[in-house]
Amino acid sequence: MKLFILSKNPETYFSSRDMKLFRQKATEVVVLTAGFTKDKEVLLANNKPCLVALDPDYSHWQFGKKEIDLISRLKVVSLQTSSSDWVNQAYLKKKKIRLVYIENVFANAVAEWLVMSSLILLRRVPLMIKSAFQQEDYTQNAFLELEGKTVGILGLGRIGTRTAEKFVGLGAKVIYWSRRTRDKRFSYKDIDEILYQSDVLIIALAKNSQTTKLINNLNYDLLKPTSIVLSAETTFINQMKLQNLLNRNEIYGYAWEREGIDVKFTSYKGNAWITPQYAWFTQEALSRGNDEWKRLILQELG
Numbered sequence: 001m002k003l004f005i006l007s008k009n010p011e012t013y014f015s016s017r018d019m020k021l022f023r024q025k026a027t028e029v030v031v032l033t034a035g036f037t038k039d040k041e042v043l044l045a046n047n048k049p050c051l052v053a054l055d056p057d058y059s060h061w062q063f064g065k066k067e068i069d070l071i072s073r074l075k076v077v078s079l080q081t082s083s084s085d086w087v088n089q090a091y092l093k094k095k096k097i098r099l100v101y102i103e104n105v106f107a108n109a110v111a112e113w114l115v116m117s118s119l120i121l122l123r124r125v126p127l128m129i130k131s132a133f134q135q136e137d138y139t140q141n142a143f144l145e146l147e148g149k150t151v152g153i154l155g156l157g158r159i160g161t162r163t164a165e166k167f168v169g170l171g172a173k174v175i176y177w178s179r180r181t182r183d184k185r186f187s188y189k190d191i192d193e194i195l196y197q198s199d200v201l202i203i204a205l206a207k208n209s210q211t212t213k214l215i216n217n218l219n220y221d222l223l224k225p226t227s228i229v230l231s232a233e234t235t236f237i238n239q240m241k242l243q244n245l246l247n248r249n250e251i252y253g254y255a256w257e258r259e260g261i262d263v264k265f266t267s268y269k270g271n272a273w274i275t276p277q278y279a280w281f282t283q284e285a286l287s288r289g290n291d292e293w294k295r296l297i298l299q300e301l302g
Contacts, residue, residue: 002048005031007055025301043071051076064088076300105288106280111162113279121228121253147171152198156181160204195222203231229254246270
């Protein structure tokens, strides 16, 4: 099978040794770096069954019918990411094109970020930053500790499970809701009970139409005034709703990874921890991701 590597920075992912191994496995290896608009003639002219190793930055995180139809004799797509909601999977399935992507390499990084963000909110670090670390009188609203708190997790997949394990290790009690998964190490509750009991609410659901509807219908009014809310998925948090609750002192704080690079931390009032999408971004996770992507490509080449 012919291999197309579509990446603006292929040297970031593949060493000369990796490329040598690809050439041993594939009938031909073609590296394209300019993007679909400029590379389309090469892709349309392809006359051999091919596997496309796709870096999402190459296509600006878009891989729909238009892009798919630019690649002649496409048989397999291997993504450099664990996220696939930017891919038209229904169209790939219709055309009987196989889709593979890396899994279980970012869970630890995201789980650590969620724990860190929880501690930041419980100690009201956003308020310290906004006051330029001036000494203030917090006697009327002292900080909170994590140990002994109840952490409610919606979704017990890879990220949810790893997050639960870390919170238990820090002395918290974990309760959870999941559509399919059951884990006797933690206590299963229904969703409203999760919201009512949680001191720390973690949304760790995989994004799809069902879970999006579920999140949109969450009864945030059940939350405690001392509770904090965090999400492992940027688009799974009703930021405006949470900001309004925070403004009315009906929650203690929330964390949100904002899409884009124009994050203005100080424009969000109160104990709100607003950051770019860095939860997954560690050297270790990147290394695991690169190794897994290479393994998937070689596996598909046979």
